[in-house]
Amino acid sequence: MSTEQTTEKRQQGKSGAYAGAVRWIENLSETQFAYLLLTPALLLLAVIAFWPLLSTFEMSLRADSLRGASQVGEFVGLQNYTDLLTGKLDTVALPQPFIDFSQPFKSALIVTFIFTIASVLIETIIGFGQALVLDQDFRGRRWVRVAIIIPWAVPIVIQGMIFYLMFQPGIGFGANLTEMVGLTSTPLANSSSALGIIVLADIWKTTAFMALLILAGLQSIDRSLYDVAKVAGASKWQQFKMITLPLVLPTVLVALLFRTIAAMRVYGLIETVSGCTTVPSLSCLVVTTFSTRRYGTAAAVAFVTAAIIGIVVSIYIVKFRDSQGGF
């Protein structure tokens, strides 16, 4: 028993300051300790995320400045927001979407929601399937894993290029296919078919994200619970429903949450596949407004976009508050 103490003393002697710090940390209350550990992350986020957002928010309260050298004009309060939401900026400041809704903002909203629901839903289902396959032990599993991850490693520019060319009449075969099945011969020039292609492209690439996360969740499940279930008479499906699903649910929710958020911000893919006019999303609106140098308006659009995403996320959170891992 005394050996233990001497060793501890030796350690203390070696680096008293370090040991002191450790002691100090250990004696913090749980709350203090929590905040101490959060400090580095919060510091980084404060400088790189929160401050820029504040600054952008301030920008959203100012008028656009198209001519002067300064980036934004005079302070106008919430006018950008009210103009945006009342449709006053539809013609003069926002790009008109290709979809023939009279208001670009509304159509961006609709496109974004359709895209989000379709892609996230399908990705989750397929991703779950892929994760279940990868969770099995079989020869060549590693290579199947590579195959499933590959799309996720493809840069958006290239992902866009693949589908753009594939469905470009005269270049790839996609247009011939859509024509054969009685749809348009120029799928990328048509909003609904272009949206479909974009969803397809997104599913191809980001299902891997779902699959990887869910796989990790699956791998963390205590295998002995399956023994119990098996003996209790659970079929494979019942094991899945009653054990696998609830136990990966927290992971799935995280995946779902972040996929939803990302899907609601879709931009790069649209830009490279069909262009923002054919399939206008909320982020398209933000980026195109930024690139027309209407910084005030653009900032307002960005914050409105974030607010919409925030609303969707709150629905999620309220809905799944009870399943663990929550807030």
Place this chain on the structure above:
Amino acid sequence: MAEAEQTQTDGRQQAETTRGPFQRWVQGSIQNPERTYQAMFYVVTLFFLFTTLFPFYWLLVLALTPREAIVNVWFLPKGFNPGVFIEIFEQLPFHLFMFNSFVLALITTAIVLVLASLAGYVFGRLSFPGRGVLMLLILAISYFPPAAFLLPLFRLFTGNVELFGVSSPMLYNTPGAMVLPFSALFMPLSIFILTTFYGQIPDGLEDAARIEGTTRLGALVRVIIPLSAPGVATAGVLTFISVYNEFFFSFLMTNGEVQNWAPLLWGILGYQGQYAEFYNLMAAASIVGVLPIAILVVIAQEKIVSGLTAGALKE
């Protein structure tokens, strides 16, 4: 038992002439559900393989098709031009762009994993006032389109922001200008992933570690992280690949020179002309840029999992 077998044999003999191999297979599967399950498993696996690999295969087809022949490309390359894989290196130091991306991704992943591990531990295993609000705040970062960060960050990294008379450092064209935003923007995801994984480790194991003499942080490093190895590795892989392919800040925080840490994306776009698009080169470059990384990542993931698990043991 024996009787049943008998009738089965009889039945088989009767039907021998009329049954095709498929029917026989079906019959066999009905008698042996395990076999059906196996077969289904392989069908599903093949389906997944096909759907994920097909566009990639088509990319290969594009790469191998000489530029002028990229017209009506179906499932086979029109022409065969493997030289494209050499050409991409002749045109640009593509490997250096890859290297830049790799380094940036590695640094970012390291930062994210460390900070997110601490935060994930806090959110997953401690209860304290402000927890919910902070989590929401961190999550809220991901609501914003990256464009919303850009202008202030650009000013910050080009020395245009002053605080108390000291102007911000000139990070433009340095790794810092990319690594910092990457870290901040990819961190929320990792924090949430790790929060769920860390939260699921039974308290007993952390208790045991603390009794054995670890500090709270020691228990995190030696027990909680290793036990969440699949989650940590996945968070790492997701971050790494996301950074490797990131297209927004990669694009804006460097002037595109390879010596200024321009990442992969600049390399790929380097094969693009104002009007002329060298699709075959871009395709080839992506394959070169992506395939080794994907394989590396899969191997790394396994290593990370076993490494984390083992890392807890050795000093």
Place this chain on the structure above:
Amino acid sequence: MGEVNLEHVSKRYEDVTAVDDMNLDIKDGEFVTLVGPSGCGKSTTLETIAGLTIPTDGTISIADREVTTLPPKDRGIAMVFQNIALFPHMDVYDNISFGLRLRNYDKDEVDRRVERAAEIVQLEGMLDRMPDEMSGGQRQRVAIARAIVREPDVFLMDEPLANLDAKLRVHMRTELQRLHKELDATIIYVTHDQAEAMTMSDRVAVINQGELQQFAPPLDCYNEPRNLFVAGFIGSPSMNLVEGVVDSNGLQTPDYHIEFDAGQFDGVSVDDRITMGVRPEDVYLVEDAESVAHPTSQIDARTDVLEPMGDEIFVYILTGEGETVGMDAEADDAHQLLMSVDPDKDIDTDKDVQIVLDRERIHLFDTDTGNAIAHGLEFTSVEPGPTSTEAEGDD
């Protein structure tokens, strides 16, 4: 060095009070066992001592230093967990040496100690197994080795032998006792095994629903249970408890009468409801009763169920007209007595027998408060137990 003091320690969860105003004063080098029914708060008590749970109220000190909120690693304790809690990602060697490696012991020292601990728990050849490749008992032994290898001042052990077979358990018991002596360590031990509690401990703390019932040497708890709970809990099979009403010359139970002078005991008066307790080994067939100095008068009874145990036979006897009891129906305690007889005894079910009780070994409890009134209605000059360690309860 290893004194452990709990003062008014309580731990409340939302709807349960797991530990309720617990006071324990454990001396340096003492071997204390916590016993009590499942869920009574034993593990929680250990956890507060370990620092894994911060008590809602009260203070804890170890070696005269208050440690109520000190982190576990600074308390100089080692613990064996009830749920074993091996690190699933480490092999046996790494599990056992975890605490030593944390403290940067040099490799040789670690090896030496791990080997020694593995020997004690008989796991010599298994140092490179992973936990999921081991049987339940083997895992438990790893958990024990992980604690003893550290040689701290205070050991906390939560049912460390639950998964071991009798033989190994006896071996481990001896080893733990030896360790106790050798290291001069304080051991706080939770067990469900009466034999363990009896043989190993200097003092036993009997807990019920979070409250300490008795804290005394094991034989005191056995021979002089402080209340009905302790009486019923200590001893296996448990003491027979029969309710009755005091009359002028003793206690009248439904089926028989036990004679004594009610005035002999403080606070007992006629018509009080009193519970009489007698252990199965103090119930005798009349023919075997010659060694009993003060038998009660004979009681007519009928044998019911027999449970042969090898070294003794438990006989359930019915003293009244009650239904059959044994394992088939909830026995009506008042009509039933359990008796232990020699395995050679020629006894059979459903036979009429006469029994007597040993008056020296009859306990009386106040039925309402549960508190003990008397232990023994007569006293011979012999001391209670042969080597009963310093008899010092807290009552």
Place this chain on the structure above:
Amino acid sequence: MGEVNLEHVSKRYEDVTAVDDMNLDIKDGEFVTLVGPSGCGKSTTLETIAGLTIPTDGTISIADREVTTLPPKDRGIAMVFQNIALFPHMDVYDNISFGLRLRNYDKDEVDRRVERAAEIVQLEGMLDRMPDEMSGGQRQRVAIARAIVREPDVFLMDEPLANLDAKLRVHMRTELQRLHKELDATIIYVTHDQAEAMTMSDRVAVINQGELQQFAPPLDCYNEPRNLFVAGFIGSPSMNLVEGVVDSNGLQTPDYHIEFDAGQFDGVSVDDRITMGVRPEDVYLVEDAESVAHPTSQIDARTDVLEPMGDEIFVYILTGEGETVGMDAEADDAHQLLMSVDPDKDIDTDKDVQIVLDRERIHLFDTDTGNAIAHGLEFTSVEPGPTSTEAEGDD
């Protein structure tokens, strides 16, 4: 219905043979207990029966149907796991009702059965607790309830009572026995508790290092152990085993001589090495030996350590000039005997005493093979045990 048959079942892991050519023939409705040292293969055997582990060799049938590779769900079994393995995401009610809900029992029926099971395991008020809010024993009771609620033909229980206190354990024992009768189910039970094995089982399977040693009613194993391993393993404390060499008129051990006619037993001849076994309760102080019909001649000895257990005292006695034994040094078996005496007995350490052994209860084993040669050197006309269930071992 519930017959379970193991034929030549083996399970080998990389470097361990967990189960070695096991043959068990368990009748419908039988209560069989598997006992054996930690790591001997008990859990593995259960797992092969459950279908969680496919044996390396051999076949298993349940209800006359071969099930060796059948998935667990088709075997009609329920199981209590040694590691408890509650579903962490379900509350107690959901854990218990898991198997019923799988089978789409209607809500009322589920409620009814869950309530009943919760009552049996005394968890009535806790149905909405989560597993991590419960004590070790409470969790174990949930695990038991989860199995019994299903009422299948065959129950497999792996140390289901390990974490329960003596009183609850006795209660659960009774409940399990009642359940056994009521459901007429086959129960295969693993325990480390001798009392459990003794009182509950129709037959006990003693296993060592994966090999079946004896499969017989409990008292047979106690009274007529088939080999040295069973003799040493069954009974707590264990049988005294002393080695000796056969001479013309008996057995010469280092310290004393036991007389018998060597020719009386098949295959025993002079100079053979034989081990003599006698249980602690069959060792008597000379003064207490009047009830023994055939005592051995007196043996001079000295008392060493005393272990008072409450209802009896274990006395370690030294028959030769050996060192002190007890718990301080590895005892030299040849010079030591453990004796159990009445707790009233006035006995002290380090006193010279004379003892005798009950010749009727002396066992002889071949030291080299370990096989039993004889149980009892003399026989009285009395049958061995009072209500020994149908005496039919497999030797």
Place this chain on the structure above:
Amino acid sequence: ISRGQSSNPNVVQWAADDDVRTNKDAIENALHEAGLDDNIRLEVLAGNEQTGARQSQYQRWLSANLEEPDLLLVDSGWAIPFIERRQLLNLSENMASEALNKVNNDYFQGSVITGKSSDGDLYAIPLFSDFGTIQYRKDLVRQSGFNPDQENWATEGISWKKFSRVTKKVLQDNQNIDYGFTFQASAYEGLSCCDFNEFMTSWGGTYFGSVENLLGQVGNRPVTLDSQNVIDSIKMIRTFIHGNDAPNTLNDFEGGIAPRAVLSWIEETSRAPFSNGNAVMHRNWPYSININGAPKSEGGFGEDLGVMPIPYGVKSGQAGQGLGGVASALGGWNVAINPNTRKKDKALQVLEAMTSESFKLKLFELIGWIPPEPGLLETQRASNVPIMGRYVDTLKVAGQNALPRPVSVVWPQESGKIYQSVFAAYAGQESPQQAMSTLNSQITEIEEYNE
């Protein structure tokens, strides 16, 4: 503080593109030969090839007051907003008058005005010009009985009506060719700045009343998108795509000569079928002449490639304001100086060297960049350039009829509305009249809002 500039004071950093970087040494030599101080050297940044991305990039750089790059290659399509915001160096105030005069007098005027502020000061000098032209399969056209050379298609152009007949005939004669006329009608900037602008102008229509007004003051110019000429041009394209039986088409034109696919094509996607021999006519920039006119051995059409100006809908005389006749959208890039540069003098020297004839011809030879100076296209040296040399006459005609895009601070806004409406009309989602009247009022609104 250091803001990332190269330490060497003699190195001028030029944000250009990959072509410049690839030929950096040759370009440096050419500059030195053109009189640049031998000490001054270039460092080339190959910016993003996507012009919009590069615009945003410059926007950020200049807003952050970066001192580098010193020289900027700016698209003639978006130089003016930078000039309006004074984010480029005023060359009229800084450059030697000799060079200034050369630019003002000798260059294609269409190009020069894209580098001037509204008050006439020069901020960016054209480095090279781009013009839309029609490339065609001269061999097939001849086979079908037409005489492009005799009729001087190359310099005089042809009418759209004739164009439609020729295309139809060739298509009918060559069953294996799928497409007649391929051009760019995807809903993107290229439609509003260029293809539509060309078609409309060749029919005598225009955005803001006259060609001069294209770069006129926002809000002070009429919006004339609902004129009949504009609508006719749309009807013509509709005829090409949908055939002359479809509603809102021109019956006297041959229809069905352009695939529906043009509606999703931009430059490269429309070029692919033509280069592959699967189309007769193709509208594109000169870069593709280099590809399509390459010798047959290298996969091009060699001498079989014909090039002519964009056809006309009405003759130039028939419409006022410089409208009608052949009209080519103007592309090309200018060079400007970063006002924050610390190497202004050296940068100015480089710029002056760039105005020399030898340098511009050298660029033509090296990269195929067309000199922004009609005179140079007549030189022997220009005609000797392989491939492009064959077509300098056409390029000169096109350059003289070049139309700048109506770039202004609100052009991005207007452009978006324009290509969407035009696309909708081309695709048949809306009638030309309706689409153009909506568009007209939207553009008017934007003009007025931002006056």
